[in-house]
Amino acid sequence: MSEAIALTENIEQIDLTEPKTETIKLYSDDDSDVDSENENDDMRDIVCPICKTSRYLSPDMKFLVNPECYHKICESCVDRIFTLGPTKCPYENCNKILRKLKFKRQIFDNIEIEKEIDVRNKVYKIMNKFLEDFETREDYDKFLEDREDVIFELSNLDSNNETQLEEVEKKLMKYEQMNKRLIQENNQKMKSQEMKQSDMESVQQTLQKERLALLKKMEEQNIEDNQSYKQKIIAELSKGTDKNKIIANVKMEIKLKKSSQRRKLEELNKVLKSNSYTHNHFNKMQDANEEFADVPFTPFNGDRELHKKYKVLEDYDFYYDPFISNLSKVPKYIANGFNEKNIYDKLLNEAFLGFGVFVEEEKKQAN
Amino acid sequence: MSDLYVKEKKLGEGTFAIVYLGKRKETDKQAKSVGYVAIKEIKLDLMKQSDSGDNMGIDISAIREIKYLQELKTHDNIIKLHDVYSDIKTNSINLILEYLPMDLDKLIKKKTIIFNSMDIKLIVLQILRGVNHLHRLSIIHRDLKPANLLIGENGLIKIADFGLARTYDDGGINSHSNLTNNVVTRWYKSPELLLGSKNYDFKIDVWSLGLIIIELLIRVPYLPGKDDIDQLNLIFKVLGTPAEKDWPQVKALPHYNTNLYMYPKPNRQEWRKRFIAISDNFLDLLMSMLEMCPGERWNIVTCLESEYIKEFPRPSDPSELVRLMHE
Numbered sequence: 001m002s003e004a005i006a007l008t009e010n011i012e013q014i015d016l017t018e019p020k021t022e023t024i025k026l027y028s029d030d031d032s033d034v035d036s037e038n039e040n041d042d043m044r045d046i047v048c049p050i051c052k053t054s055r056y057l058s059p060d061m062k063f064l065v066n067p068e069c070y071h072k073i074c075e076s077c078v079d080r081i082f083t084l085g086p087t088k089c090p091y092e093n094c095n096k097i098l099r100k101l102k103f104k105r106q107i108f109d110n111i112e113i114e115k116e117i118d119v120r121n122k123v124y125k126i127m128n129k130f131l132e133d134f135e136t137r138e139d140y141d142k143f144l145e146d147r148e149d150v151i152f153e154l155s156n157l158d159s160n161n162e163t164q165l166e167e168v169e170k171k172l173m174k175y176e177q178m179n180k181r182l183i184q185e186n187n188q189k190m191k192s193q194e195m196k197q198s199d200m201e202s203v204q205q206t207l208q209k210e211r212l213a214l215l216k217k218m219e220e221q222n223i224e225d226n227q228s229y230k231q232k233i234i235a236e237l238s239k240g241t242d243k244n245k246i247i248a249n250v251k252m253e254i255k256l257k258k259s260s261q262r263r264k265l266e267e268l269n270k271v272l273k274s275n276s277y278t279h280n281h282f283n284k285m286q287d288a289n290e291e292f293a294d295v296p297f298t299p300f301n302g303d304r305e306l307h308k309k310y311k312v313l314e315d316y317d318f319y320y321d322p323f324i325s326n327l328s329k330v331p332k333y334i335a336n337g338f339n340e341k342n343i344y345d346k347l348l349n350e351a352f353l354g355f356g357v358f359v360e361e362e363k364k365q366a367n
Numbered sequence: 368m369s370d371l372y373v374k375e376k377k378l379g380e381g382t383f384a385i386v387y388l389g390k391r392k393e394t395d396k397q398a399k400s401v402g403y404v405a406i407k408e409i410k411l412d413l414m415k416q417s418d419s420g421d422n423m424g425i426d427i428s429a430i431r432e433i434k435y436l437q438e439l440k441t442h443d444n445i446i447k448l449h450d451v452y453s454d455i456k457t458n459s460i461n462l463i464l465e466y467l468p469m470d471l472d473k474l475i476k477k478k479t480i481i482f483n484s485m486d487i488k489l490i491v492l493q494i495l496r497g498v499n500h501l502h503r504l505s506i507i508h509r510d511l512k513p514a515n516l517l518i519g520e521n522g523l524i525k526i527a528d529f530g531l532a533r534t535y536d537d538g539g540i541n542s543h544s545n546l547t548n549n550v551v552t553r554w555y556k557s558p559e560l561l562l563g564s565k566n567y568d569f570k571i572d573v574w575s576l577g578l579i580i581i582e583l584l585i586r587v588p589y590l591p592g593k594d595d596i597d598q599l600n601l602i603f604k605v606l607g608t609p610a611e612k613d614w615p616q617v618k619a620l621p622h623y624n625t626n627l628y629m630y631p632k633p634n635r636q637e638w639r640k641r642f643i644a645i646s647d648n649f650l651d652l653l654m655s656m657l658e659m660c661p662g663e664r665w666n667i668v669t670c671l672e673s674e675y676i677k678e679f680p681r682p683s684d685p686s687e688l689v690r691l692m693h694e
Contacts, residue, residue: 212635212636297682299495299671299672300499300671303442332564332616332619334615334619334662335564335614335615335616335618335620335661336566336568336662337568337664338568339662346505346535349503350505
């Protein structure tokens with residue numbers, strides 16, 4: 001009876017859409033190869049095979065599949081056909097009885113994969129033993145292999161070899177009955193593990209948020225402080241205090257404030273690092289590797305002069321060079337990041353570069 | 368000299384030079400271990416034809432290449448020059464270079480290869496070390512790009528092609544307005560070059576490196592401009608138009624236009640959204656390498672000292688790169 005209703009509805013729907021496709025020439029061609037288009041899942045224009053509504057005309061059309069037969073049906077058709085209760089699949093020659101509740105969004109483009117994932121989830125819930133449940137490693141491996149076999153058969157046997165399919169299902173049922181308690185226990189275990197994982201993640205997320213907030217606050221504070229310092233200096237100057245003294249005082253204050261904030265940030269970073277499970281695990285592994293290495297890892301691979309033979313003075317005004325200090329006032333030099341201190345560093349470096357190099361000796365060695 | 372080496376196969380061709388795969392002849396007793404070499408034959412005939420028909424002499428790029436490569440022989444991450452000889456028969460100068468079968472460009476384009484974070488770090492670290500060696504000897508490479516970073520059979524990355532390199536002489540002060548801004552392949556050009564600066568320094572190499580590292584992550588060029596103007600526009604669109612407050616005196620650069628559309632500067636969260644999978648410290652490094660203002664941009668030493676290089680995981684072994692190359 002219900003089948004008849006579905007069929008008549010189908011016909012009505014087709015009749016309704018038929019004249020449409022004739023009047024709009026754009027779609028007259030599409031009608032003939034609806035099927036092939038569905039198979040290819042072409043993004044150009046997707047048409048629901050039941051009601052023939054195209055994605056072009058109703059862009060928010062969604063396709064649903066039922067894990068019984070994986071036939072694609074659009075959302076409005078599902079509503080229309082299955083609201084009154086379980087009915088046969090509207091596809092021709094498909095006699096599966098479908099329920100509205102079981103319809104879901106297709107996640108993977110390839111229907112085969114979608115099907116296998118569903119089967120896999122189903123089987124994993126039943127055959128869910130851990131390594132601890134076996135006496136030897138081989139037993140566990142055998143169990144894993146069996147499980148894969150079941151999944152393969154369930155997802156690859158179609159309705160043509162129904163007897164075989166039934167056999168596999170029976171096997172699975174039997175397994176379920178035999179291991180009922182263990183299955184429940186293991187499912188519980190898995191759930192608690194997942195909970196732990198999500199807890200860990202949420203803790204880490206909040207820490208991360210805190211860190212970001214602190215960083216932002218530091219930035220804002222910096223801008224604010226800079227302004228207030230300026231005002232302070234002006235105020236002090238108007239009082240007539242010694243200029244150098246004021247600057248030294250303010251510098252001190254800034255230093256103190258910055259270091260306290262930085263400490264806070266470092267602490268937070270530390271907590272973050274020690275908290276992340278995976279990170280920690282990774283660190284340990286790497287540390288163990290490094291212990292056996294002959295040379296410790298350094299960014300420069302030991303190829304750097306740590307103790308230079310010269311020192312650039314903090315107060316580089318001491319180097320009196322009108323040419324360079326004039327250059328540092330030229331706009332186009334400033335735009336290129338010209339920095340007096342860097343230049344003095346470079347010049348001193350070049351002056352000392354040849355120290356400890358004995359050209360004659362090297363020449364002899366080369367010969 | 369010219370009969371010590373045999374040219375076997377043509378590998379590539381440039382404006383003035385042809386690169387051959389070659390071998391040292393077995394007759395020579397001491398050098399059986401050298402194996403394959405690359406021979407860069409620089410044709411002198413081609414250079415003589417200037418517009419007016421005058422003899423132009425040897426092209427400056429050839430002299431630069433020989434000059435710098437001879438100076439840089441000892442570093443692991445820079446291509447080795449074994450020998451130089453002139454050949455009267457073909458009227459050419461021949462550079463005997465280390466033969467390196469792979470370059471970073473090919474490696475990036477080979478989509479079947481998947482880098483993990485340790486491999487990325489290995490590549491980044493080696494490039495940084497090589498460039499550090501150049502910079503501390505006051506040499507600016509001026510043409511860093513993936514195709515100029517070659518990879519040897521032992522998995523070591525080597526910087527090659529010094530045709531555009533030059534010294535930052537006397538700390539850059541005596542060379543004012545002598546540097547040309549027509550250097551670096553367009554996609555890796557820094558904003559100060561595009562704005563027509565003639566007083567740039569080492570930071571232009573750091574900018575190129577930043578873009579190379581991003582290309583390594585996303586496997587396509589990050590800022591592929593169609594021409595120099597489009598390139599500048601693209602940089603501003605992606606990294607924000609510089610204003611006086613984040614780039615002092617930017618208006619003094621020749622090509623700076625006051626009518627520029629002001630794109631906002633991306634903040635840290637925006638950067639995070641663009642590169643989701645990398646660590647916080649790596650993000651810091653990238654942001655600092657692609658700092659618009661050259662004064663604010665990190666120098667190569669700061670890059671090498673960054674937390675990203677120090678943090679775990681450690682870079683993988685060069686042998687890992689060899690395995691990836693042959694996959």
